Amino acid sequence: MTLIDKSKYRKVSYLGQKIRETREKQNLLLRQVAAHLEVDTALMSKAERGERNLNRDHVLKLAQLLKASEDEFISLWLCDKVIEAVGDDPLAVKGIKKALRKIKN
Amino acid sequence: MTLIDKSKYRKVSYLGQKIRETREKQNLLLRQVAAHLEVDTALMSKAERGERNLNRDHVLKLAQLLKASEDEFISLWLCDKVIEAVGDDPLAVKGIKKALRKIKN
DNA sequence: TTTGACTTGTCAATAAGTGTCAAATGTAAT
DNA sequence: ATTACATTTGACACTTATTGACAAGTCAAA
Numbered sequence: 001m002t003l004i005d006k007s008k009y010r011k012v013s014y015l016g017q018k019i020r021e022t023r024e025k026q027n028l029l030l031r032q033v034a035a036h037l038e039v040d041t042a043l044m045s046k047a048e049r050g051e052r053n054l055n056r057d058h059v060l061k062l063a064q065l066l067k068a069s070e071d072e073f074i075s076l077w078l079c080d081k082v083i084e085a086v087g088d089d090p091l092a093v094k095g096i097k098k099a100l101r102k103i104k105n
Numbered sequence: 106m107t108l109i110d111k112s113k114y115r116k117v118s119y120l121g122q123k124i125r126e127t128r129e130k131q132n133l134l135l136r137q138v139a140a141h142l143e144v145d146t147a148l149m150s151k152a153e154r155g156e157r158n159l160n161r162d163h164v165l166k167l168a169q170l171l172k173a174s175e176d177e178f179i180s181l182w183l184c185d186k187v188i189e190a191v192g193d194d195p196l197a198v199k200g201i202k203k204a205l206r207k208i209k210n
Numbered sequence: 211t212t213t214g215a216c217t218t219g220t221c222a223a224t225a226a227g228t229g230t231c232a233a234a235t236g237t238a239a240t
Numbered sequence: 241a242t243t244a245c246a247t248t249t250g251a252c253a254c255t256t257a258t259t260g261a262c263a264a265g266t267c268a269a270a
Contacts, residue, residue: 014207030216040261045217052259071196078191078200083208085190086183091176092208095183100201102119103188135247145230150248157228211270218265226257235248240241 011084013050015059015076020048022066036065050080116189118155120164120181125153127171141170155185 023033034044037058046052054062054077063073082099086092128138139149142163151157159167159182168178187204191197 014203029214031214041215042217042262043260045215049217051218071199074194075196075199075203078194078196079203079207081190082187082201082204085186086208089179089183091180091183093205094176094180096187096201096205096208098119098180098184099187100198100205102184103191103197103201134245136245146246147231147248148229150246154248156249160228213270214268216265216267219263221262222260224257224259226255228255229253231250231252233249233251236246238244238246240243 011050011080013048013080014083015054015073015080016048016050018068018073018076019062019066022068023048026066028066033062033065037061053080116155118153118185119188120159120178120185121153121155123173123178123181124167124171127173128153131171133171138167138170142166158185 023030030044030048031041034041037044039058043052047054047058056074056077059073059077060070062068063070082096086095089095124138128135135149135153136146139146142149144163148157152159152163161179161182164178164182165175167173168175187201191200194200
C-alpha cells in the first residue's frame with residue numbers, strides 16, 4: 001500500500017507566490033499583512049505557500065493592501081482552485097477546455 | 106439577509122445529463138446501473154441530477170457499462186468539477202483560462 | 211546568544227461529503 | 241381506483257476535510 005503523507009504535501013499556489021512576491025517588494029512583513037486581514041500570521045504563511053486557502057474577501061483585501069489588481073488576484077485565486085479541482089488527472093486539459101466552452105454559454 | 110436553500114439547490118452536471126441520456130437510450134434502469142456500481146439507487150439518481158458526485162472509479166465503470174468513451178466521461182466529470190470550483194464568479198472565465206495556460210507547462 | 215521573521219505541527223470545532231434507508235411521488239397498465 | 245414499479249426525496253449515521261488558534265520550532269542577522 002502506498003500512502004501519501006498529506007501533511008507534508010504542498011500544492012502549487014500561483015496566488016500565494018504572487019502575494020509573497022508583491023509583499024516582499026514592498027517590504028511588508030507577514031505579521032503586518034496578517035494583521036490587516038485579521039488572521040493569524042501562521043495562516044498567512046501557509047497561504048503564501050499554498051498550504052491553506054484564503055477566502056474571497058481575504059484576496060480582495062490583500063489586493064488593496066498590496067496595491068495590486070483585484071481582478072488579477074481573484075483570477076489567480078480561481079486559477080488555483082481549478083488546478084486543484086482537476087488534480088493531476090491525465091485528462092485535466094480536456095476537462096478544463098470543456099468547462100471553458102460550457103461556461104461561455 | 107438572503108439565504109439560499111442549499112437542500113433544494115441543484116447544480117449543473119454535464120456528466121449526469123450524459124449518463125441519464127445514455128442510460129435511457131439503452132433502456133437500463135437506475136436500479137440496474139446502481140447495482141453494477143454496487144451503490145444505492147438513490148445515489149445514482151442524485152448523481153444523474155448533479156446532487157451528488159461520483160468518484161473516478163464509478164465514472165469509469167459507468168462508461169464501460171454504457172459502452173461509452175471513458176475519456177469523454179472522465180473529462181465531463183472533470184468539467185463539472187471545474188465549473189463547481191469557480192462557481193458563478195464573474196472572473197470565472199479568466200481564472201479557467203489562466204489555469205489552462207499554467208497547466209500546459 | 212538574543213531577537214525577530216517565518217514555519218511547522220497539533221488541536222478542537224465545525225463543515226462538508228458519503229452511502230443507505232424508508233417514505234413519498236409519479237406513472238402506466240389493469 | 242388500485243396495483244406495480246421507477247424514481248425522487250429527506251433524514252440519518254458515519255467519515256473525512258477545513259478552519260482558526262496556539263505553541264514550539266527553525267533560521268539568519270545583529
